[in-house]
Amino acid sequence: MTLHDDAVLVLKGYEDQPELRQQYLDHLSAHPDGMWKACSAGHLTASALVVDARQGRVLLTLHRKLKMWLQMGGHCESGDATLADAALREATEESGIAGLTLLPVGPVRLDRHPIPAPCHWHLDVQYGALAPAGAVEAISDESDDLRWFGYDEVAGVADESVVRLVERVRAAL
Numbered sequence: 001m002t003l004h005d006d007a008v009l010v011l012k013g014y015e016d017q018p019e020l021r022q023q024y025l026d027h028l029s030a031h032p033d034g035m036w037k038a039c040s041a042g043h044l045t046a047s048a049l050v051v052d053a054r055q056g057r058v059l060l061t062l063h064r065k066l067k068m069w070l071q072m073g074g075h076c077e078s079g080d081a082t083l084a085d086a087a088l089r090e091a092t093e094e095s096g097i098a099g100l101t102l103l104p105v106g107p108v109r110l111d112r113h114p115i116p117a118p119c120h121w122h123l124d125v126q127y128g129a130l131a132p133a134g135a136v137e138a139i140s141d142e143s144d145d146l147r148w149f150g151y152d153e154v155a156g157v158a159d160e161s162v163v164r165l166v167e168r169v170r171a172a173l
Helices: 001-011 018-028 083-095 153-156 161-171
Strands: 044-050 055-063 072-077 109-114 120-128 143-150
Touching: 001 018, 001 044, 001 083, 001 120, 001 153, 018 044, 018 109, 018 120, 044 083, 044 161, 055 161, 072 083, 072 120, 083 120, 083 143, 109 161, 120 161, 143 153, 153 161
Parallel strands: 044 120
Antiparallel strands: 044 055, 044 072, 055 143, 109 120
16 A cells, blocks of 8 residues: 555545545545655645643644744655654654654544645644653754643644644544
């Protein structure tokens, strides 16, 4: 099974956000290369919100290029067998935390957002990831900063898409 095939199966099984889910499926149907950064019409990305449920907090990265507090995530790579693998790889790379585990519910949210040319859209498939007890983060070269925020602090630093993601992950815990 290819990553493209996995994405189609994951999206067909995702029951929320039906209109947006269909846009993702239509995109993949129209673009066999729709998983990859090279697809100029847009491409799927995978992300994960890292959560420390014991302490009621989430780990956000201050994205180096966008200068925004965001969840960990990014482009799919050829070594990713599944969207979940891509999300977990990105979360691990960008947080520096070993031993993250994705919530077993699968994706918790979809978020389609414009990005600067040459591409036009990121079609993000968003997961929740649990940090192990005693997790220590480490800033990657993709971040200007990495910081834990209490659930109630996120709205003060991040945009609405991240706030909605926090809500969906908390509901899935």
